[in-house]
Amino acid sequence: MNNKIALALTIGLALASGACKHNHEDHATHEHEHDHGHEHGAEVTAPAHDHGSEIMLHDEVAERFGVTFDTLRAGTFHEAVRATGRIELTGSEMAVVSAPASGTVHYAKSINPGCDVRAGATIAIIDSRGTSGGDANAAAKAALDAAKRELDRLTPLYEDRLVTASDYNAAVSAYEQAKAVYSPAALSGRASAPISGVLTRLDAAEGQFVETGAPIASISASKTVNLRIDLPRKHLRNAASFNNAIVEIPYSDTTIDIASAGGKRSSGAPTPDSNGTTAYVPVYFTMPNNGELTPGTSFTAYLTGAPRENVVTVPTGAISEQQGNYFVYERVHPEAYAKRRVELGASDGRSVEVVSGIHPGAVIVMSGATAVRLAETGSAIPEGHSHNH
Incomplete structure (x- = not known):
């Protein structure tokens, strides 16, 4: 993707640079149409028109690569702590679907993490055909049928006192043992949902061989999940103010605002251990789960607390880090940008505080900063390629 961006930007930048590197007659004509008698050299000496420190990027190229900009404004910002x-999930709300027999797993149609299932619904079929040693349950069914036939034969004979009690009791015992070994569910290979709920995880791959009793899926009876966030102990005194959090889920590359997603804090003030040996104290939140939140997953969170007013912030995507320094790009006039070094403050995971380097009223690139960065590094025309004619 970066190669495509760089290639397209190179084409766009060649056009942009060409417009800026031509002799200054075109530039002066564009900027000073009202006075054709001036010397062109004098007209381009004004700092506002000196493109030497500006990054030129045609609007159509910027739009193509997602460059957006907006006027910087001060507003409300919530203090945030990274954790x-x-x-x-609580154990009482979870259930496991187990393989009724040894064999290969074949999931039912539409069975995927996040789907709703009803108790008794088929989750998968376990195919025991072709397994080493044959189908053990089929053999158990044959043994059960044989034991039942023998019991049925001896029962009337025992009633007529034609066989001994020990022979009859042996036949009854053999039948009961065969019945205990045989499993109708195993013969069908059908693995069913023990409870109604949301399928949270598949524990075996399609076509994978599993042993009898192996877990193949997990179901949550609750459509909510608990999020445990470990607050650094040094922030304990402010713990009561953290009523929301922004969560970064690693496998989805997205952020979730717990409050916006319908979640809320479920615990009171966290209590540290009495001997003070742990560096963290847990803060708990609950939120709806549409199947995208997998139990057991670790994440990064920004606990948000008390608000501060008149704070200048930009989206995290607006920041360009270069050799340990941070920059934003200001749109100084159409198709021209300038790089501004900034000092950053707190972040809530989506926005970051700008302490200095830029002020409200400036038009800042809010997204697509990478494209402007590529334009910056590729804007110079190599020696011998001057567009002066």
Whole structure:
């Protein structure tokens, strides 16, 4: 993707650079149409028109690569503390679907993490054909049928006192043992949902061989999940103010605002251990789960607390880090940008505070900063390629 961006930007930048590297007659004519008698050299000496420190990027190229900009404004910002956490479910709300027999797993149609299932619904079929040693349950069914036939034969004979009690009791015992070994569910290979709920995880791959009793899926009876966030102990005194969090889920590359997603804090003020040996105290939130949140997953979170007013912030995507320094790109006039070094403050995972380097009222690139960065590094025309004619 970066190669495609770089190639397209190179074409666009060649056009942009060509417009800026031509002799200044075109530039002066564009900027000073009202006075054709001036010397062109004098007209381009004004700093506002000196493109030497500007990054030129045609609007159509910028739009193609997602460059957006907006006027910087001060507003409300919530203090945030970066922490780590884990998605949890209580044991009473979980159930496991187990393989009724040894064999290969074939999931039912439309069975995927996140889907709703009813108790008794087929989750998968376990195919025991072709397994080493044959189908053990089929053999158990044959043994059960044989034991039942023998019991049926001896029962009337025992009633007529034609066989001994020990022979009859042996036949009854053999039948009961055969019945215990045989499983109708195993013969069908049908693995069913023990409870109604949301399928949260598939524990075996399609076509995978599993042994009898092996877990093949997990179901949550609750459509909510618990999020445990470990607050650094040094922030304990402010713990009561953290009523929301922004969560970064690693496998989805997205962020979730717990409050916006319908979640809420479920615990009171966290209590540290009495001997003070742990560096963290847990803060708990609950939120709806549409199947995208997998129990056991670790994540990064930004606990948000008390608001501050008149804070200048930009989206995290607007920041360009270069050799340990941070920059934003200001749109100084159409198709021209300038790089501004900034000092950053707190972040809530989506926005970051700008302490200095830029002020409200400036038009800042809010997304697509990478494209402007590529334009910056590729804007110079090599020696011998001057467009002066």
